[in-house]
Amino acid sequence: MSQRCVLVTGAGGYIGSRLVPALLERGWHVRAVDRFFFGADVLEAHEHLRTIREDTRRLDAAHFESVDAVIDLVAISNETSGQQFVQATRQINCDSRIRTAGLAKAAGAALYILPSTCSVYGEQDRDTICTEQSAINPQTEYAKATRDAEEQTLALADERFSVVVLRQATVFGPSPRLRLDLAINFMVHRAHHTGKLPVVRDGSQWRPFIHMDDAVAAQLFMLEQADRSAINGRIYNVGANHLNYSALGLAEHLVELLPRRVELEWIGDPDNRSYHINCDRIEQLGWRAQRSIADGVTELWKLCEAGKIDGSPRSHTLRWYRDLDRWHRVIREIEMYGGILDIET
Secondary structure (H helix, E strand, O other): OOOOEEEEEOOOOOOHHHHHHHHHHOOOEEEEEEOOOOOHHHOOOOOOEEEEEOOHHHOOHHHHOOOOEEEEOOOOOOHHHHHHOHHHHHHHHHHHHHHHHHHHHHOOOOEEEEEEEHHHHOEOOOOOEEOOOOOOOOOOHHHHHHHHHHHHHHOOOOOOOEEEEEEEOEEEOOOOOOOOOOHHHHHHHHHHHHOEEEEEOOOOOEEEEEEHHHHHHHHHHHHOOOOHHHOOOEEEEEOOHHHEEEHHHHHHHHHHHOOOOOEEEEEOOOOOOEOEEOOHHHHHHOOOOOOOHHHHHHHHHHHHHOOOOOOOHHHOHHHHHHHHHHHHHHHHHHOEOOEOOOOOO
16 A cells, blocks of 8 residues: 555545645545635645646646556636636636646546536425436536536546546534634634624525535545446445434534524525435445534534634635736736746846
């Protein structure tokens, strides 16, 4: 195990910054690929870690030399960012992933893992419980690009190259690159700072959830499967059957868990996207979620109490992308001779 190498894209992201240390702890050599839009300080130096600052749309064969497996986390993450940056979402979430899988296969890698999203289920009947065989109904560019990445990377699977798709539930819990635009993280942070717990209208829409530790554990579980043929070409819902909640049901559960009394606050327009997932397939394989919503709430609340969650723009994906885009335009307009005040002479 100590000699094996895994390439992780999106390594500096919300999940990646938790996955990479877990891989290193288990003896993997890691090539961590990221643009590091949110900062490179989320990954600590390690003798078995090679950090590659690169755009996945520009990876080439050399990046995959001697790589045994790929975990392709890279994505313009969340629905709102996908709607704002449509072209980039298509290029990164779909095209670059298909290309990465192809490069990995050509280089002789044995396994490609695509951490996908349950957002591909989109709008479902309220009484439908989605298995991996259920018809998907993606509603947003983010979900549609991921659907296409699923289909075309799975098509590359053969006896020598295993491809596995993990449709992750909505992740919650702490991370070095914390996101506050995910439901539970957002709700706990807002409740702590305002005393009001936000609920997106009309509250009847369903979502599945999974703790960060379990999301990471599921990827490690697939990576270290002894019998790759058992998982090759398959899709797995990653969550837990008991962690499906309606928006209102989740809010009421959080009210019970929080150590301080808070009030519900209705926000936003009604959300027609609704999906409730079944996770029997991955549990039959031998993996089961271990962490509860209470675990995540306790961890997040402690961070809030300690002043370690500041709610900065970097913790809100779309806000940060917009800031970077605006700063880039401003700098390009005023830069001359290689600088702003200090210039090349």
